[in-house]
Amino acid sequence: MTRPKVKSGEHELLPGVKAGDRRALARAITLVESTKSEDRAEAEVLLSQLLPLSGGSVRLGISGAPGAGKSTFIEAFGKHLTGQGLKVGVLAIDPTSRRSGGSILGDKTRMEALSRDPGAFIRPSPAGITLGGVARRTREAMLVLEAAGFDVVIVETVGVGQSETEVAEMVDVFVLLLSPGGGDDLQGIKRGVMELADILLVTKADGDLEQAAGRAASDYHAAMHLMRPKYPGLTAQVLKVSAMKGTGIAEAWAAMRAFQEGLKASGSLARLRAEQARRWFWSEVQAAVADEVAEDGQAAQVEADVAAGKVLPHAAARALIRRFRHA
Amino acid sequence: MTRPKVKSGEHELLPGVKAGDRRALARAITLVESTKSEDRAEAEVLLSQLLPLSGGSVRLGISGAPGAGKSTFIEAFGKHLTGQGLKVGVLAIDPTSRRSGGSILGDKTRMEALSRDPGAFIRPSPAGITLGGVARRTREAMLVLEAAGFDVVIVETVGVGQSETEVAEMVDVFVLLLSPGGGDDLQGIKRGVMELADILLVTKADGDLEQAAGRAASDYHAAMHLMRPKYPGLTAQVLKVSAMKGTGIAEAWAAMRAFQEGLKASGSLARLRAEQARRWFWSEVQAAVADEVAEDGQAAQVEADVAAGKVLPHAAARALIRRFRHA
Numbered sequence: 022m023t024r025p026k027v028k029s030g031e032h033e034l035l036p037g038v039k040a041g042d043r044r045a046l047a048r049a050i051t052l053v054e055s056t057k058s059e060d061r062a063e064a065e066v067l068l069s070q071l072l073p074l075s076g077g078s079v080r081l082g083i084s085g086a087p088g089a090g091k092s093t094f095i096e097a098f099g100k101h102l103t104g105q106g107l108k109v110g111v112l113a114i115d116p117t118s119r120r121s122g123g124s125i126l127g128d129k130t131r132m133e134a135l136s137r138d139p140g141a142f143i144r145p146s147p148a149g150i151t152l153g154g155v156a157r158r159t160r161e162a163m164l165v166l167e168a169a170g171f172d173v174v175i176v177e178t179v180g181v182g183q184s185e186t187e188v189a190e191m192v193d194v195f196v197l198l199l200s201p202g203g204g205d206d207l208q209g210i211k212r213g214v215m216e217l218a219d220i221l222l223v224t225k226a227d228g229d230l231e232q233a234a235g236r237a238a239s240d241y242h243a244a245m246h247l248m249r250p251k252y253p254g255l256t257a258q259v260l261k262v263s264a265m266k267g268t269g270i271a272e273a274w275a276a277m278r279a280f281q282e283g284l285k286a287s288g289s290l291a292r293l294r295a296e297q298a299r300r301w302f303w304s305e306v307q308a309a310v311a312d313e314v315a316e317d318g319q320a321a322q323v324e325a326d327v328a329a330g331k332v333l334p335h336a337a338a339r340a341l342i343r344r345f346r347h348a
Numbered sequence: 349m350t351r352p353k354v355k356s357g358e359h360e361l362l363p364g365v366k367a368g369d370r371r372a373l374a375r376a377i378t379l380v381e382s383t384k385s386e387d388r389a390e391a392e393v394l395l396s397q398l399l400p401l402s403g404g405s406v407r408l409g410i411s412g413a414p415g416a417g418k419s420t421f422i423e424a425f426g427k428h429l430t431g432q433g434l435k436v437g438v439l440a441i442d443p444t445s446r447r448s449g450g451s452i453l454g455d456k457t458r459m460e461a462l463s464r465d466p467g468a469f470i471r472p473s474p475a476g477i478t479l480g481g482v483a484r485r486t487r488e489a490m491l492v493l494e495a496a497g498f499d500v501v502i503v504e505t506v507g508v509g510q511s512e513t514e515v516a517e518m519v520d521v522f523v524l525l526l527s528p529g530g531g532d533d534l535q536g537i538k539r540g541v542m543e544l545a546d547i548l549l550v551t552k553a554d555g556d557l558e559q560a561a562g563r564a565a566s567d568y569h570a571a572m573h574l575m576r577p578k579y580p581g582l583t584a585q586v587l588k589v590s591a592m593k594g595t596g597i598a599e600a601w602a603a604m605r606a607f608q609e610g611l612k613a614s615g616s617l618a619r620l621r622a623e624q625a626r627r628w629f630w631s632e633v634q635a636a637v638a639d640e641v642a643e644d645g646q647a648a649q650v651e652a653d654v655a656a657g658k659v660l661p662h663a664a665a666r667a668l669i670r671r672f673r674h675a
Contacts, residue, residue, distance in 0.1 A: 306668060309665060
């Protein structure tokens with residue numbers, strides 16, 4: 022393979038990423054996802070060169086339980102965006118993905134038409150041991166796509182563990198998809214997720230389910246109104262969509278775009294992103310320390326003693342830190 | 349003051365605390381709240397002797413925005429409990445309390461009748477610099493009261509910052525008080541709090557507000573039903589109370605008691621408390637490390653650079669940890 026001409030010090034993938042070349046994008050994201058330490062060092066060189074070029078996309082989080090119709094929606098939504106000439110990236114956070122099997126999310130067969138669309142770039146979730154590790158790689162993949170000039174970057178998640186919280190921490194607008202049938206799987210929305218939402222979309226608002234979708238939309242609207250909004254005066258919107266009929270998609274995009282632009286105009290977007298970066302930084306600090314402390318051979322026993330009520334958490338924590346510091 | 353007879357190695361306050369002597373309780377809690385290092389060492393000796401005697405009370409968290417009628421409720425509720433021969437402790441988490449002025453919460457003039465009740469023990473919130481520090485002292489004060497044989501320990505909070513989350517982390521049952529008037533202060537419930545609740549109580553269900561209270565109860569009931577419950581099959585209950593008429597108080601206690609006993613019977617209580625202890629332990633570890641890392645002269649600048657998008661959070665965090673480890 023011919024090496025592209027590079028300026029001295031410039032990573033060899035930089036020109037290709039900036040030009041939006043799909044192969045360069047794939048290689049850059051693969052590099053970022055790699056756990057090998059020599060790859061990590063190289064990835065950080067590339068990322069530090071991409072960082073000044075990032076920040077220009079609308080960052081959307083899309084979450085929904087299995088059965089809420091997420092891939093159907095994202096495909097229709099993505100086609101709507103590319104139809105308007107926008108470049109759309111789709112990333113995924115799925116902590117259950119395994120390297121060999123790949124993730125259910127981001128599987129190109131799920132969103133076949135979109136995956137063949139030259140204006141769209143779909144990437145399966147990275148495999149990873151910890152949710153934090155998967156989240157970090159996804160944030161970095163988003164950086165790559167932004168530097169390539171993507172207009173919209175979607176991060177989707179199916180809602181395992183705390184993945185919605187991780188997604189909310191890296192996007193401008195958090196969209197929650199809900200099926201019309203009385204709560205997903207009749208279980209109800211996972212606690213903590215409803216309050217993350219800026220926009221709620223009731224899917225499958227067609228045919229037999231059209232009335233149920235209307236009622237569900239009213240119920241969610243009432244529930245959101247009981248809660249203090251994330252941004253003063255801006256209660257989360259509840260809309261209905263039908264990917265099958267093609268209704269509600271344009272309105273959903275209009276709502277997301279208006280929301281993000283409103284945040285930008287008020288200065289809230291800059292504040293949000295700065296806060297997200299700050300929190301990401303401290304969570305990285307704490308994850309690094311927790312890892313090292315947990316490697317302490319006695320940490321597991323201490324934790325078990327604390328859980329059994331045999332020792333005071335505060336005293337045990339201090340003893341562990343003292344050992345850690347002087348190790 | 350005559351020193352009580354003590355067994356060798358036993359802290360001098362231990363017999364008084366075990367006997368429920370009010371002066372010993374007050375002195376023990378003051379010792380636990382002290383920030384002086386010699387007091388802290390002594391407190392940990394006492395606490396380690398009290399730890400095996402703890403765990404026997406029903407731990408209730410009671411939260412409500414200003415105006416929800418919290419002190420009125422706690423006084424009526426506390427009197428109901430002492431009227432049944434139960435010993436009731438009331439602690440508070442108020443991170444805004446200052447040592448000189450004292451806290452608004454736990455102010456004995458707010459709950460005058462209860463403060464004069466020999467079956468009740470009310471303690472204002474400890475002053476503290478960080479919410480974590482205040483929360484720790486409150487957990488330890490709870491230990492003291494449990495070792496003294498209190499049947500019920502209430503931890504109240506007015507909901508500043510993340511204090512509800514801290515309270516939820518140290519109790520068996522989290523009770524949320526709501527006024528009937530369309531959401532507290534017309535602002536709506538703080539996000540994240542509704543989902544913590546095991547029991548919601550709509551207060552002031554009397555006179556002009558009786559109908560509004562009924563409607564509010566229905567709205568909250570509907571909202572809670574949209575969410576997946578904390579414990580499978582156990583949706584949070586919504587009840588109405590009127591301290592003025594004296595209605596709903598006995599029912600509220602019955603609901604709390606039944607809830608906690610149900611958790612105990614299913615083994616969920618033991619699991620909950622073990623998890624709470626485990627999480628407290630790790631949060632102590634992380635707080636200790638975060639304090640030490642933050643003392644790094646460059647940490648503030650690094651954080652600012654991260655927030656401004658000038659440097660990657662992951663790389664910055666790793667550099668900071670390396671300096672911390674080899675300091």
